Amino acid sequence: MNTFWQEFPAIAESLEKVSRIIQDSCASQNPVIAEGVSALFDGKGKLLRPGMLLIAANFGKKQDKHLKLAACLEILHMATLIHDDVIDDSPLRRGVPAAHARFGKRDAVLIGDYLLSRCFLLAAEYTSAANAVNLGKLLSRMCAMEIEQNADRFSSGMNLRRYLKKIMGKSAMLFSLACHVGGSEAKASRQITETLRRTGYNIGMAFQIIDDMLDYSGDAGAVGKPLGNDIKEGFVTLPLICAVMRDTSGMLRSFFSQPSFTVDDPDLIIKLVRENGGIEGARSYAEIYTNRALREIARLPSGAARNMLEKLTITLLRRDR
Amino acid sequence: MNTFWQEFPAIAESLEKVSRIIQDSCASQNPVIAEGVSALFDGKGKLLRPGMLLIAANFGKKQDKHLKLAACLEILHMATLIHDDVIDDSPLRRGVPAAHARFGKRDAVLIGDYLLSRCFLLAAEYTSAANAVNLGKLLSRMCAMEIEQNADRFSSGMNLRRYLKKIMGKSAMLFSLACHVGGSEAKASRQITETLRRTGYNIGMAFQIIDDMLDYSGDAGAVGKPLGNDIKEGFVTLPLICAVMRDTSGMLRSFFSQPSFTVDDPDLIIKLVRENGGIEGARSYAEIYTNRALREIARLPSGAARNMLEKLTITLLRRDR
Numbered sequence: 001m002n003t004f005w006q007e008f009p010a011i012a013e014s015l016e017k018v019s020r021i022i023q024d025s026c027a028s029q030n031p032v033i034a035e036g037v038s039a040l041f042d043g044k045g046k047l048l049r050p051g052m053l054l055i056a057a058n059f060g061k062k063q064d065k066h067l068k069l070a071a072c073l074e075i076l077h078m079a080t081l082i083h084d085d086v087i088d089d090s091p092l093r094r095g096v097p098a099a100h101a102r103f104g105k106r107d108a109v110l111i112g113d114y115l116l117s118r119c120f121l122l123a124a125e126y127t128s129a130a131n132a133v134n135l136g137k138l139l140s141r142m143c144a145m146e147i148e149q150n151a152d153r154f155s156s157g158m159n160l161r162r163y164l165k166k167i168m169g170k171s172a173m174l175f176s177l178a179c180h181v182g183g184s185e186a187k188a189s190r191q192i193t194e195t196l197r198r199t200g201y202n203i204g205m206a207f208q209i210i211d212d213m214l215d216y217s218g219d220a221g222a223v224g225k226p227l228g229n230d231i232k233e234g235f236v237t238l239p240l241i242c243a244v245m246r247d248t249s250g251m252l253r254s255f256f257s258q259p260s261f262t263v264d265d266p267d268l269i270i271k272l273v274r275e276n277g278g279i280e281g282a283r284s285y286a287e288i289y290t291n292r293a294l295r296e297i298a299r300l301p302s303g304a305a306r307n308m309l310e311k312l313t314i315t316l317l318r319r320d321r
Numbered sequence: 322m323n324t325f326w327q328e329f330p331a332i333a334e335s336l337e338k339v340s341r342i343i344q345d346s347c348a349s350q351n352p353v354i355a356e357g358v359s360a361l362f363d364g365k366g367k368l369l370r371p372g373m374l375l376i377a378a379n380f381g382k383k384q385d386k387h388l389k390l391a392a393c394l395e396i397l398h399m400a401t402l403i404h405d406d407v408i409d410d411s412p413l414r415r416g417v418p419a420a421h422a423r424f425g426k427r428d429a430v431l432i433g434d435y436l437l438s439r440c441f442l443l444a445a446e447y448t449s450a451a452n453a454v455n456l457g458k459l460l461s462r463m464c465a466m467e468i469e470q471n472a473d474r475f476s477s478g479m480n481l482r483r484y485l486k487k488i489m490g491k492s493a494m495l496f497s498l499a500c501h502v503g504g505s506e507a508k509a510s511r512q513i514t515e516t517l518r519r520t521g522y523n524i525g526m527a528f529q530i531i532d533d534m535l536d537y538s539g540d541a542g543a544v545g546k547p548l549g550n551d552i553k554e555g556f557v558t559l560p561l562i563c564a565v566m567r568d569t570s571g572m573l574r575s576f577f578s579q580p581s582f583t584v585d586d587p588d589l590i591i592k593l594v595r596e597n598g599g600i601e602g603a604r605s606y607a608e609i610y611t612n613r614a615l616r617e618i619a620r621l622p623s624g625a626a627r628n629m630l631e632k633l634t635i636t637l638l639r640r641d642r
Binding site: 104109110111113114129138139 | 349350351353354401404407425426427428430431432433434435437438439441442444445446450453454456457458459460461464465467468469471472
């Protein structure tokens, strides 16, 4: 049983099926792929995007294909994570060695490509052409945003506006698509589908902000990867942006006094971000997006699905990993 | 005008349109992607797979969408090349720096993903769901085969059977799909579409064998990348396999006397492969597949399209780059 969804038994049960579909869809006689797939989809992931898709499907006529589409989105998510890890040189993912550390970069790039191919296979088979196109567009946008993010590494020019644009493209759009596809493929009304799309977007923004916050505030053991990973890689995220704005001593500001910066002592930066209210600052933004999501949810037809979405949104804000 | 296709003016003209579709489909406001796309699709590629798709379409009712599908396959091909170059650390591609040497590995992986997303977008929009699924399956297979190939690096266990399986998955299947999609989307008869598929397969096998041969026999300037690239990376290809079989001095055989080998002097291996008939051996296999392709072509309805396919098959066997 997926522990994240334990208070949502119907979704948790469907996600068991989704996990099996993922395993089946990605099965391969190639031992490297087989090992990679079983390591990546080991049942420890939250399956957040698939779960949201399934909740959204309840606003229309939920069908078997929703399970396939839920699998499709998780596979896409995992493919982008593998490629991220390859290029970030991140050693751990969910507490276990990242794919490229297990298989080498060569095979990790290819396992990612393999997963993309499986994702598009499922999309071609089970969505409308319009939603397959949406999926393609989403991936284009995620790539463009990752490239933009790379250009901003170790650059002092990062600011709130750029940060929000970045997390929209690399994260919130996928949540948004999950809710949109869930609703539209269930033939929910156009108005409901649009509301679901906006709900997903706001949940996704809050989710990514919390993720970035946990990289500064979290317990490394619970988060499953080392703290301060972002800043070590030169990525400036919201807690640091907020801390710089609140910094009265000038220590953090001096860090950004040149067009580009180096990170000699990441622990010092983590400490300064914590001391200068970076955590609280980031959390307040997560609350803003959470509240926006809750306002959208309030527009949806009342019932079990709406209650689930509301509860999920609040749970995600409070998570510590 | 595409010089490779200069003797096929109708195809050359259509390929001009395909090039524009590729540029339009892959356009991006992101400067890194925009630069990458214009460098990758600089008009110097042969556009072989798109050209074959367009020839195959002549066996049915050729439509505008064929130009889109031709673009789709070239984009897929280019995406896999970029990822190959990233993982092979190959410095040159078509005589110019490979994407990862221009943009760094981070962005090269992402540009490849971006191209995959554009390829699937075109497939979702312009093919039948069945052919979109075929495209997804093809990419899965290409990835699996590349991973298998990686496992064989610097291993003395490579033999003819494994080699042929490898080039089928990594290369011939894409040629096969190009011909199949061209025919099936033009509503050619099932029999013709199947014959086209087998034709594409055999042309693709011959093409890859010649490619691998040119890595030993070619003129580095004409080929556009350094010679001996495969063996430097530990990939055993057909010229070496053939040379080992014909080696009377035992020098090449001693190279493979251990389960794995190292490459201290690639130039010596190139010399030994040439001296021991590796080039001629590989060429004889290319001729076998070329003849198989010609036999399939002879089954197709006579006319301009069949003549083009025949001429192309012979031209490809004779190429020196």
